[in-house]
Amino acid sequence: MSDPNVLLRLDGVVKHFPIRQGIVVKKQIGSVRAVDGVSLEVRRGETLGLVGETGCGKSTLARCITRLHSLTAGTVTFEGQDISTLSRRQMRPIRRDIQMIFQDPYGSLNPRRRVGSIIGDPFAIHGLADGPARKLRVQELMELVGLNPEHYNRFPADFSGGQRQRIGVARALASRPKLIVCDEPVSALDVSIQAQVINLLERLQDELGLTYVFIAHDLSVVEHVSDRVAVMYLGKIVEQAEADQLYAGPRHPYSAALLSAASVADPDLADRRQRIILSGDVPSPVNPPSGCRFHPRCPKAQPRCAGEDPDLVSRLDDPSTHVTACHFPVVPGDDLAAGRVA
Ligand code: SF4
Numbered sequence: 001m002s003d004p005n006v007l008l009r010l011d012g013v014v015k016h017f018p019i020r021q022g023i024v025v026k027k028q029i030g031s032v033r034a035v036d037g038v039s040l041e042v043r044r045g046e047t048l049g050l051v052g053e054t055g056c057g058k059s060t061l062a063r064c065i066t067r068l069h070s071l072t073a074g075t076v077t078f079e080g081q082d083i084s085t086l087s088r089r090q091m092r093p094i095r096r097d098i099q100m101i102f103q104d105p106y107g108s109l110n111p112r113r114r115v116g117s118i119i120g121d122p123f124a125i126h127g128l129a130d131g132p133a134r135k136l137r138v139q140e141l142m143e144l145v146g147l148n149p150e151h152y153n154r155f156p157a158d159f160s161g162g163q164r165q166r167i168g169v170a171r172a173l174a175s176r177p178k179l180i181v182c183d184e185p186v187s188a189l190d191v192s193i194q195a196q197v198i199n200l201l202e203r204l205q206d207e208l209g210l211t212y213v214f215i216a217h218d219l220s221v222v223e224h225v226s227d228r229v230a231v232m233y234l235g236k237i238v239e240q241a242e243a244d245q246l247y248a249g250p251r252h253p254y255s256a257a258l259l260s261a262a263s264v265a266d267p268d269l270a271d272r273r274q275r276i277i278l279s280g281d282v283p284s285p286v287n288p289p290s291g292c293r294f295h296p297r298c299p300k301a302q303p304r305c306a307g308e309d310p311d312l313v314s315r316l317d318d319p320s321t322h323v324t325a326c327h328f329p330v331v332p333g334d335d336l337a338a339g340r341v342a
Pocket of ligand 1: 300310
């Protein structure tokens with residue numbers, strides 16, 4: 001029987017995009033392995049931070065969770081129900097409960113529509129309210145997210161970047177969802193505005209009992225919002241832990257490198273911290289490296305790493321909530337252990 005505290009569960013989720021060639025007859029010549037076997041759970045009321053470099057597959061995973069993408073393999077279970085193979089029509093009632101906030105507050109809003117109409121979309125799509133009742137509920141949402149309800153008839157261009165992201169948040173809240181997948185919701189915003197939007201999301205979580213999957217490419221962005229953090233590299237989760245465990249002592253060399261690059265408010269700590277520079281770019285997901293996918297860039301790589309893909313399991317004396325996919329994890333005193341505790 002499924003655990004009622006688990007709102008979302010992924011089991012071996014795979015998403016490959018075929019690469020086709022040919023003019024008349026298109027032949028598949030390969031595939032982009034964007035997500036390659038991700039399993040994780042998200043508990044009710046928590047925030048799971050999902051972090052990795054651009055191109056690691058985290059946005060594709062977000063679209064698998066929300067079923068904007070079909071899955072190549074694996075299952076997505078929401079509130080105990082397998083939603084992996086539901087049709088668009090079957091997904092419609094579930095879409096009320098799973099909403100998404102997109103990265104680009106400029107591109108995700110239709111510039112020719114008034115914000116009242118944009119925020120009111122879910123009321124129309126799900127038949128929740130119309131006419132004056134819809135307008136009233138939209139204005140309540142605008143107030144809830146810190147927008148002036150009197151700006152109901154304005155266009156997106158009349159708002160700043162931070163305000164536009166608030167419009168995106170209001171639209172996501174309209175159907176009273178249980179889960180919101182926030183796909184890099186602040187990365188297009190100025191640092192000062194980022195804090196405002198993050199604080200807003202935290203306040204709404206407390207007030208409305210929301211559950212978040214919060215995606216970012218920078219560990220510092222998710223530090224204060226996440227209860228747990230999963231680090232993704234080239235389509236796979238390489239480390240997952242309670243947030244304080246991961247920030248105090250990352251085990252995977254990739255997590256250690258990400259943490260060393262994350263910004264910190266304390267200038268003394270920033271000066272003392274040793275930045276771990278990774279060589280090369282993220283390899284192509286069309287033809288990922290053998291064994292541990294991180295081995296061509298890993299400062300700790302050994303011959304075993306190229307031949308044997310490490311399982312995501314608890315290492316050393318870590319608690320079972322801290323799992324790492326690495327044959328030679330970072331240990332205290334290691335050069336790579338410099339992260340947040342330097
Ligand atoms: Fe580095 Fe080897 Fe660990 Fe992969 S398995 S992260 S290459 S030490």
